[in-house]
Amino acid sequence: MLNWNIRSPHQPQTSASTQARFVESYQRTLASEAVGFFRLPQNRELLRATEAVHQRFQHKKFFIHIGIGGSALGPEMLLGALGNSSGVDFIFVNNIDPDDLSRKLERVDLKEALIYVVSKSGTTAETVAGMSILLNQLEKVGVRREQYKDYFVFCTDPERGELRRLARDWGITALDIPANIGGRFSVLTPVGLLPALFAGVRAQDLLEGAENIQKHLQDPTIGKEFYELAFWLKDLHDQGVVQTVMMPYSSLLKEYSAWFVQLWAESLGKNGKGLTPVPAYGATDQHSQMQLFMEGPRDKVLFLIEVESFETDFSLKSQVDSECFTILAPFKLSQLMKAEFEGTLMALQENGRPVVHLRIPGLRPEYLGQLILFAECLTVLVGELLQVDPFNQPGVEAGKKYANKWLKNHQ
Numbered sequence: 001m002l003n004w005n006i007r008s009p010h011q012p013q014t015s016a017s018t019q020a021r022f023v024e025s026y027q028r029t030l031a032s033e034a035v036g037f038f039r040l041p042q043n044r045e046l047l048r049a050t051e052a053v054h055q056r057f058q059h060k061k062f063f064i065h066i067g068i069g070g071s072a073l074g075p076e077m078l079l080g081a082l083g084n085s086s087g088v089d090f091i092f093v094n095n096i097d098p099d100d101l102s103r104k105l106e107r108v109d110l111k112e113a114l115i116y117v118v119s120k121s122g123t124t125a126e127t128v129a130g131m132s133i134l135l136n137q138l139e140k141v142g143v144r145r146e147q148y149k150d151y152f153v154f155c156t157d158p159e160r161g162e163l164r165r166l167a168r169d170w171g172i173t174a175l176d177i178p179a180n181i182g183g184r185f186s187v188l189t190p191v192g193l194l195p196a197l198f199a200g201v202r203a204q205d206l207l208e209g210a211e212n213i214q215k216h217l218q219d220p221t222i223g224k225e226f227y228e229l230a231f232w233l234k235d236l237h238d239q240g241v242v243q244t245v246m247m248p249y250s251s252l253l254k255e256y257s258a259w260f261v262q263l264w265a266e267s268l269g270k271n272g273k274g275l276t277p278v279p280a281y282g283a284t285d286q287h288s289q290m291q292l293f294m295e296g297p298r299d300k301v302l303f304l305i306e307v308e309s310f311e312t313d314f315s316l317k318s319q320v321d322s323e324c325f326t327i328l329a330p331f332k333l334s335q336l337m338k339a340e341f342e343g344t345l346m347a348l349q350e351n352g353r354p355v356v357h358l359r360i361p362g363l364r365p366e367y368l369g370q371l372i373l374f375a376e377c378l379t380v381l382v383g384e385l386l387q388v389d390p391f392n393q394p395g396v397e398a399g400k401k402y403a404n405k406w407l408k409n410h411q
């Protein structure tokens with residue numbers, strides 16, 4: 001089970017009565033219909049619908065995933081962390097860089113591809129652009145409109161948006177993103193579950209892991225440490241600690257940091273408030289950002305994730321007669337990771353840097369499910385403490401409006 005400890009010299013400032021008030025209002029938030037992500041572990045219908053789509057298209061050799069923001073970062077995280085044992089070749093169309101897209105499409109045989117278009121709104125320009133390009137490419141290889149249903153699956157709002165309309169008009173299978181779940185909270189919906197199934201991941205294990213965290217948070221006694229963490233983050237925020245470093249000691253969780261960045265930034269950064277997320281991963285970033293984390297401005301809290309056991313390992317034994325080799329020789333590679341993790345944790349504490357030490361037993365779907373629901377729930381609670389709405393993103397609309405204006409002016 002995922003667990004965490006606060007390692008910090010900072011003392012909590014929030015009074016017990018304020019804490020009790022927030023816990024109560026947070027429990028109400030989680031129970032409200034507006035918050036769908038929290039109840040996903042019980043939504044077996046969505047999983048069944050996703051499994052049926054997987055069954056139908058599992059002969060496909062390429063999986064082209066078109067989406068951006070919350071419609072891409074979650075699936076990329078799942079694949080990055082859990083790998084792909086199925087042999088299906090994944091292509092993520094997650095940006096609008098023509099050179100990048102052209103390189104990615106070079107290796108694809110479109111006739112063997114499933115194109116998964118993911119957009120909650122069904123109107124996001126970058127995703128629409130990706131879909132248009134793929135439609136044009138299909139036309140070039142002779143695929144006609146009545147055959148689109150054999151190449152496309154959509155994932156979108158159950159009722160609204162252009163993608164839903166096109167799905168109806170063209171007879172394309174469309175999976176639901178429940179209306180009460182926004183993009184960055186959607187990884188455990190078909191948004192992430194379908195790519196996970198195609199990669200050979202047991203999607204059910206992800207949901208079962210998330211369910212453990214759900215139960216944990218609902219238990220007033222053991223859930224206490226979760227609330228303590230959120231209050232502590234809020235206190236730190238009020239003392240000017242306004243940056244959050246997410247640093248798993250695992251290359252495979254690099255995309256977890258990227259996913260967390262969007263969740264934390266887009267949910268909490270509003271009304272002049274927010275905590276700036278900083279993605280990192282160990283041990284690599286010890287040779288990059290760690291100097292800043294250790295001795296730079298005291299404005300950062302670090303989340304260090306320890307993966308307690310790795311699936312594989314390497315011996316470091318060596319015949320080289322040199323101290324830098326012989327010191328490593330009795331150990332395995334995972335033990336060097338452990339040593340570097342512990343060393344950094346100790347040094348950060350000695351320097352009075354606030355740290356949260358998270359631990360998962362291994363990189364398996366159930367533990368990733370736990371890490372996901374943990375971060376989502378923490379985001380919502382910190383949002384409540386900062387008095388911001390974690391579910392909207394009004395700040396990104398202005399840029400979109402100007403981009404649209406530009407397009408109209410340059411027709």
Ligand code: PA5
Binds near residue numbers: 069118124127185
């Ligand atoms: O979290 C969010 O809601 C956003 O970041 C969206 O995921 C992103 O803007 C993509 O939107 P859509 O899924 O509607 O295409």
